[in-house]
Amino acid sequence: MTRQAGFVLLRRAACLWLAVAAVLLVPRALGAAEGATLTYRRVFKGSTPEFIEVKVAEDGAGSYDIRQLSEDPAPQSFTVSAAVCAKLFALANDLHDFAGADLDVHRRIADLGEKTFRYEKGGEVHETQYNYTINHTASQLQMIFEGLSKQQEDLTDLDQKLRYDRLGVNDALVQLEGDIAQRTIPEPDRFLPVLDRIAADSRLVDIARQRARSLAERIRSLQPQP
Numbered sequence: 001m002t003r004q005a006g007f008v009l010l011r012r013a014a015c016l017w018l019a020v021a022a023v024l025l026v027p028r029a030l031g032a033a034e035g036a037t038l039t040y041r042r043v044f045k046g047s048t049p050e051f052i053e054v055k056v057a058e059d060g061a062g063s064y065d066i067r068q069l070s071e072d073p074a075p076q077s078f079t080v081s082a083a084v085c086a087k088l089f090a091l092a093n094d095l096h097d098f099a100g101a102d103l104d105v106h107r108r109i110a111d112l113g114e115k116t117f118r119y120e121k122g123g124e125v126h127e128t129q130y131n132y133t134i135n136h137t138a139s140q141l142q143m144i145f146e147g148l149s150k151q152q153e154d155l156t157d158l159d160q161k162l163r164y165d166r167l168g169v170n171d172a173l174v175q176l177e178g179d180i181a182q183r184t185i186p187e188p189d190r191f192l193p194v195l196d197r198i199a200a201d202s203r204l205v206d207i208a209r210q211r212a213r214s215l216a217e218r219i220r221s222l223q224p225q226p
Helices: 003-033 082-094 136-164 166-181 188-200 206-222
Strands: 037-043 051-057 061-067 076-079 114-121 124-130
Touching (some): 037 082, 082 136, 136 188, 166 206
Antiparallel strands (some): 037 114, 051 061, 114 124
16 A cells, blocks of 8 residues: 555545544534423322423423323423523522432322422433422422413413303403412413403403403503503
């Protein structure tokens, strides 16, 4: 083999090595650039719903899947406000993004459903599970996630009632009224567009329209003034 042929082979080998390295390293670099995602899951057989899963990314993009265990997964996309998103990730950070977190109370109590917190960012993944916790930070985080789940349930129920069961709209509003009174809903202002639609819809019964107006006024009164 001539010296020139040897150089050619070495150059080809070097190019091949660089190509392989790029294939292996680029996905890691992209993963490192990805934002983090938080997931909350609750599985409680015999309850309604039996399965709740809410995912929220750092940019506020999220998904929720609320169903019975016998039903097929059907995640739906939604967005979370910057304030609620920041609160979620701040609480997760206080729990070290669930790395090595042991949140369960470890006492003999009733089965309250298996809850899971999961943190993902690129190749970094931390997860913890519990039945019941007395950790205040974890309880706050669970309450917000459960509230987001309830919020999406109420929004979906109102939308379906408006489309297919106008006489049931008032019942859906009563449910929403109770959830807002109990401060279950993290983002009540999300309901303003549908409440305004109901209030202006002459096809609906007056009691539903009046309740929608009242709820909208209450929600607007809770919003910070500019």
